[in-house]
Amino acid sequence: MASIERKFTLHVPSSTENLALIREFVTAVGTQAGFTDDEVARLELAVDEACTNVIEHAYGHDITKEVVVRANFDNEELRIDVVDTGRGFNPLALPQPSLEQLVAERRSGGLGMQVIKRIMDQVSYEMIPGQKNELHMVKRIGR
């Protein structure tokens, strides 16, 4: 059977208030792509973490900015991109302290990228200076 690619895009103002809306979008797309409920729950979390990074760090809570979540899937995989035009930084290059270290240092952050990497099959970051930043995430279907 030919594989048909389906594409979806969500644009929301950069506010943590919209994380719930972003999760609903991911749940709807993930379900349609054929993931199990547990897999959909993990996808929802990975995209929440990516968007939280953008809202808090790339945009510094500036609600006039826009977070874009693009999703597309075929029979093989779901690809989700989180796009922003804020301060570019490669989250994949940040140090990844262990949970024990974070607890010992009484830190409340630093787990977001680890969550994304544990959930998704591929994660990459693309920065076009002065234009946009994109975090690309891929999850294979049915494996």
Added chain:
Amino acid sequence: MAKPFNVRVERGQPDEVSVLALEGFVDAHTAPEFERAIQAEVDAGRVRLVVNCRELTYISSAGLGVFMGFVEEVRERGGDIKICGLVPKVQQVFELLGFHKIYELVDDCPAAVRRFAERPSKEARRGLD
């Protein structure tokens, strides 16, 4: 629209245990409210904390960060944070990040309260083993 997150604090437990019952979701938007509730208990000298997650529908690393930020302090002061009643969807997030190795996760909430009489903190338990 229903409030996305609520935390109810019950102090009338034995052994000066405070139970914080979470309802709804804890993400980067609602985590500050959870943090304020724990901070208020710690500021009041109440460091034996049970977090009841039976009505918690979702948690992201922002919510887990609240647990991370306080556990050392409460253990140093002779208390602990014990977590009870996780629904499977939320439990998988705790396990994904290895929280089950650092926190005591208990199914039954009254049992979590009683654990303070038996095992005040996970650190203390390690010392006894």
